[in-house]
Amino acid sequence: MDTFKFLMFLLIFTSCKEVKKEILNHETLSLNQEIAFVTDRDGNSEIYVMDINGENLRNITNHDSLDFSPSWSGDGKRLYFYSKRDGNPEIYSLKSDGSDIKRLTNHPTSDVLPELSPDGETIVFMSERDSLSRNIYLMNKDGSNIRQLTQNRFYEESPSWSNDGQKIIFTRQLRDSSDTSHAANGEIHIMDANSKNVRRLTNKIGYDSGAKFSPNGKQIAFYGINGTNWDLFVMNSDGTNLYNLTNDSIECYSPDWSTDGQWLVYTAGSKGNYNIWKINISTKERIQLTNTNGRNESPVWKK
Numbered sequence: 001m002d003t004f005k006f007l008m009f010l011l012i013f014t015s016c017k018e019v020k021k022e023i024l025n026h027e028t029l030s031l032n033q034e035i036a037f038v039t040d041r042d043g044n045s046e047i048y049v050m051d052i053n054g055e056n057l058r059n060i061t062n063h064d065s066l067d068f069s070p071s072w073s074g075d076g077k078r079l080y081f082y083s084k085r086d087g088n089p090e091i092y093s094l095k096s097d098g099s100d101i102k103r104l105t106n107h108p109t110s111d112v113l114p115e116l117s118p119d120g121e122t123i124v125f126m127s128e129r130d131s132l133s134r135n136i137y138l139m140n141k142d143g144s145n146i147r148q149l150t151q152n153r154f155y156e157e158s159p160s161w162s163n164d165g166q167k168i169i170f171t172r173q174l175r176d177s178s179d180t181s182h183a184a185n186g187e188i189h190i191m192d193a194n195s196k197n198v199r200r201l202t203n204k205i206g207y208d209s210g211a212k213f214s215p216n217g218k219q220i221a222f223y224g225i226n227g228t229n230w231d232l233f234v235m236n237s238d239g240t241n242l243y244n245l246t247n248d249s250i251e252c253y254s255p256d257w258s259t260d261g262q263w264l265v266y267t268a269g270s271k272g273n274y275n276i277w278k279i280n281i282s283t284k285e286r287i288q289l290t291n292t293n294g295r296n297e298s299p300v301w302k303k
């Protein structure tokens with residue numbers, strides 16, 4: 001075989017191997033990964049789990065109260081969420097099959113939006129227990145040792161861990177004395193997990209929230225206002241190179257990364273009808289995963 005033919009053979013062989021590798025990776029991802037989300041298809045907000053193609057749905061909370069904001073443990077064995085099943089919003093956990101439910105907080109005010117740290121030991125969450133505003137707290141995974149990270153009059157939300165567990169990103173609402181709007185200006189901030197070195201990452205008009213680090217820690221996805229509509233944005237982890245990923249005519253919000261960093265699962269819709277979609281970061285291919293009336297939202301990809 002001459003050199004040219006050999007090189008062509010090698011190129012084709014290598015390409016086939018890469019294609020096969022991608023197919024195997026996708027099949028492995030499909031087999032092993034799931035998405036948890038909130039839906040009111042049964043009449044009230046429940047947490048469901050489905051595979052990453054939108055199939056094999058199951059209701060894991062199955063309660064006549066309201067359940068919100070699921071978050072996976074790193075090993076995928078438990079989900080953390082908040083619920084009004086005991087009268088006011090409290091944080092709970094349960095196994096991914098819906099068994100072994102545990103209440104983790106017990107306070108007269110609202111405790112919401114839990115997320116377990118990458119090492120599986122600490123939960124970051126939001127609470128109004130200091131009476132100033134909604135601020136960021138930490139607690140052990142069993143609900144013990146609650147401690148406050150932020151303490152100010154600014155409304156905060158959507159805390160999420162960095163991949164190494166050393167930092168927390170979150171939204172802080174900024175408002176000047178002349179601003180009487182409800183949402184004002186929400187910007188993405190980052191701080192050390194001990195609350196030190198708080199700094200602002202975004203500086204754009206409108207409210208930005210729901211920030212999540214990519215699996216490799218190099219990018220952050222979030223949703224924010226684009227004119228009068230919500231869109232998904234992606235930026236580098238230091239706040240640079242920000243761009244609008246969806247630029248859609250309908251509302252897009254609450255993104256979460258696939259484990260390979262190639263997709264974002266998110267909520268999209270309008271006029272009270274919202275469904276779960278996923279979008280490829282590189283190609284912008286979009287795939288609809290649910291198709292019901294009402295609200296399907298807050299999707300999170302199993303780690």
